[in-house]
Amino acid sequence: MSIKYALLGILAEKDLHGYEIKTSFDDKVGEFWSLNYGQIYSTLERLEKEDLVTHDRQAQDKRPDKKIFSITAEGRKQLEEWLAEPVSKLRALRDEFFIKLMFMDSNNPTAILELIEKQKALYLKQMNRLTQRKLALKKSAYNRHALISELLIDAGLFHSEADINWLTLCESKIKAAMTKNKLSR
Amino acid sequence: MIELKNVSKQYRQGARAVYALKDVSLSIQKGEFLSIMGASGSGKSTLLNLVGGLDQPSAGEVFINAKPLHGISDSELTLIRRRQVGFIFQFFNLLPLLTAIENVGLPLLVDGLPFTRVKPMAEAILHKIGLAARAEHRPEQLSGGEMQRVAIARALITNPAVLLADEPTGNLDSHTGEEILLLLKSLHEQGQTIIMVTHDSKAAAYGTRIITLKDGALSQDVAIGGPLA
Ligand SMILES: Nc1ncnc2c1ncn2[C@@H]1O[C@H](COP(=O)(O)OP(=O)(O)O)[C@@H](O)[C@H]1O
Numbered sequence: 546m547s548i549k550y551a552l553l554g555i556l557a558e559k560d561l562h563g564y565e566i567k568t569s570f571d572d573k574v575g576e577f578w579s580l581n582y583g584q585i586y587s588t589l590e591r592l593e594k595e596d597l598v599t600h601d602r603q604a605q606d607k608r609p610d611k612k613i614f615s616i617t618a619e620g621r622k623q624l625e626e627w628l629a630e631p632v633s634k635l636r637a638l639r640d641e642f643f644i645k646l647m648f649m650d651s652n653n654p655t656a657i658l659e660l661i662e663k664q665k666a667l668y669l670k671q672m673n674r675l676t677q678r679k680l681a682l683k684k685s686a687y688n689r690h691a692l693i694s695e696l697l698i699d700a701g702l703f704h705s706e707a708d709i710n711w712l713t714l715c716e717s718k719i720k721a722a723m724t725k726n727k728l729s730r
Numbered sequence: 731m732i733e734l735k736n737v738s739k740q741y742r743q744g745a746r747a748v749y750a751l752k753d754v755s756l757s758i759q760k761g762e763f764l765s766i767m768g769a770s771g772s773g774k775s776t777l778l779n780l781v782g783g784l785d786q787p788s789a790g791e792v793f794i795n796a797k798p799l800h801g802i803s804d805s806e807l808t809l810i811r812r813r814q815v816g817f818i819f820q821f822f823n824l825l826p827l828l829t830a831i832e833n834v835g836l837p838l839l840v841d842g843l844p845f846t847r848v849k850p851m852a853e854a855i856l857h858k859i860g861l862a863a864r865a866e867h868r869p870e871q872l873s874g875g876e877m878q879r880v881a882i883a884r885a886l887i888t889n890p891a892v893l894l895a896d897e898p899t900g901n902l903d904s905h906t907g908e909e910i911l912l913l914l915k916s917l918h919e920q921g922q923t924i925i926m927v928t929h930d931s932k933a934a935a936y937g938t939r940i941i942t943l944k945d946g947a948l949s950q951d952v953a954i955g956g957p958l959a
């Protein structure tokens with residue numbers, strides 16, 4: 546995916562240590578996308594091999610040197626090209642829920658309906674949390690960073706709404722099939 | 731504060747009877763912002779109308795502030811409707827020939843108060859929701875978002891115990907709808923009890939509690955703030 550470009554985007558603003566890169570990433574998109582240090586370091590290693598990123602060593606007392614990463618001219622060029630392109634891939638249907646639906650016992654539609662119900666309740670709670678974050682953001686000092694965060698929260702809300710609407714449709718179609726006796730054996 | 735006890739509502743549609751609500755029991759606390767979700771036809775508006783005294787249940791009881799809405803005279807019910815509840819709707823329901831300030835003052839005017847007394851009160855509310863400059867405009871001169879804010883001001887002028895909103899963002903684009911929801915949320919933060927009907931989960935997420943109606947029955951009650959799983 547585009548961990549590569551996220552890291553290039555972060556380094557384009559400022560040279561940073563590995564752990565600062567993680568903090569910046571979490572701060573910007575952590576609500577929707579979680580990365581661990583391993584993923585960050587292996588991506589940085591790859592980007593160095595491709596000459597998109599370099600590092601400097603900073604000596605520390607009684608501890609190994611600290612690496613400070615920065616973006617190269619070629620890295621900046623690739624980032625700008627990537628930013629200018631629209632995204633061509635549709636949102637991937639790789640949700641864990643789809644896999645569950647696929648493997649649930651179709652002889653037991655009641656269990657599927659119960660799962661759908663629970664899933665909807667969970668989405669609603671998450672949407673409420675996102676909304677509360679948005680409200681808090683709107684009350685804080687408004688700057689460009691806050692606007693972008695708000696727009697990402699909105700994206701999360703719209704996607705969750707689509708998921709809930711789809712689950713409602715599933716419910717309705719499964720029930721219709723049950724009354725026609727297609728599913729319950 | 732609001733209590734529904736085993737409430738059912740039956741409508742006749744020609745020869746057959748339709749249950750719009752089936753044995754719904756629900757209590758709503760003061761200061762709650764309750765969202766009611768459900769497919770169209772699931773009984774959301776019926777429930778709201780019963781709470782607001784616009785309609786009577788076929789069975790069961792409704793109480794506002796421990797006062798029953800049944801077994802009371804028509805004039806007592808009218809009084810509760812006028813003083814205890816404020817309604818807002820999807821299509822705003824403003825009177826087209828009246829200005830914004832006259833629409834806002836209407837609930838008190840029909841109560842017999844003179845316009846000279848109502849005017850400053852209506853002005854104060856319009857000012858509070860940022861519409862002072864629109865006071866002399868008629869609905870057709872206002873945008874959808876402005877019309878809904880006028881409707882909210884009209885609902886608030888009686889200082890109602892509960893604000894009842896039926897699909898308040900249903901006829902607005904996402905951005906304008908969000909502005910209305912932010913206004914409702916700020917009223918809620920100032921202590922206003924709100925019951926809002928919506929089929930939009932993004933709108934419902936503003937509530938402190940979300941219930942779902944299915945075929946007239948209560949199917950899900952999600953209290954917000956508890957653990958996720
Ligand atoms: N005045 C009425 N006469 C007959 N049937 C009605 C009346 N009002 C509502 N209904 C029926 O009751 C059910 C619930 O309606 P309503 O409460 O308006 O649902 P919602 O607001 O969730 O869309 C529907 O089947 C509707 O057709």
Ligand SMILES: [Mg+2]
Pocket residue numbers: 774775776
């Ligand atoms: Mg309705």
